[in-house]
Amino acid sequence: MPRPKKWRKVGFIPEIKFYGPLDCNTEDSIVTMSVEEVESIRLMDLEGLDQNECAQRMMIARSTFQRIYSEAKRKIADSIVNGKKLKIEGGNYTLNICRIICRNCGYEWKEKCEDIKNGIKCPHCGSQNNLICSEDEKNKVCRRCFRHRRGRL
CATH class of the missing domain: 1.10.10 (Arc Repressor Mutant, subunit A)
Known part of the structure; x- marks a missing residue:
């Protein structure tokens, strides 16, 4: 396969x-x-x-x-x-595949931005408000992220 x-x-x-x-x-x-x-x-x-x-x-x-x-x-x-x-x-x-970091529990995962319509939750702890999108290990906010330009996070 x-x-x-x-x-x-x-x-x-x-x-x-x-x-x-x-x-x-x-x-x-x-x-x-x-x-x-x-x-x-x-x-x-x-x-x-x-x-x-x-x-x-x-x-x-x-x-x-x-x-x-x-x-x-x-x-x-x-x-x-x-x-x-x-x-x-x-x-x-995809318009974006972002690495999302939960500030509550530190869990990281990748997400396709255009599939998200009603917000996202951390799959680990369920938090919805303390999520950031990061391009690198220094936790800088992704400047090219579609989600931030549209005010989703």
Whole structure:
């Protein structure tokens, strides 16, 4: 049984999910690109980060980032050169996977932020008010955390 894929952290989900030539009417010429492939293009080409920084932002290995980025460039080139439509959908991504620390009992766990709708509780002690999101061992608050930007914690 293969190991399950890790979630890739993305900071952007495009609103427009379909691109292509205006004079193409065939439905069979569609290239499908995943959300994490779009994120790799955004980080590398639009923000101008190097591969290590991009991989850290997406919480994946540099070699995994390189593979995702190469596949994204190949799909964009196929779409432009061969006049195919480009559709963005699917993938194995999350807006955030945060390391949550309970200040009451010190328990740590990882949580997908977009699945949390009615707040979260510590799975160890049940506390709901004394939770922080941390990126590193120094317990600094995660500045890129979707949860803090939306005022969830």
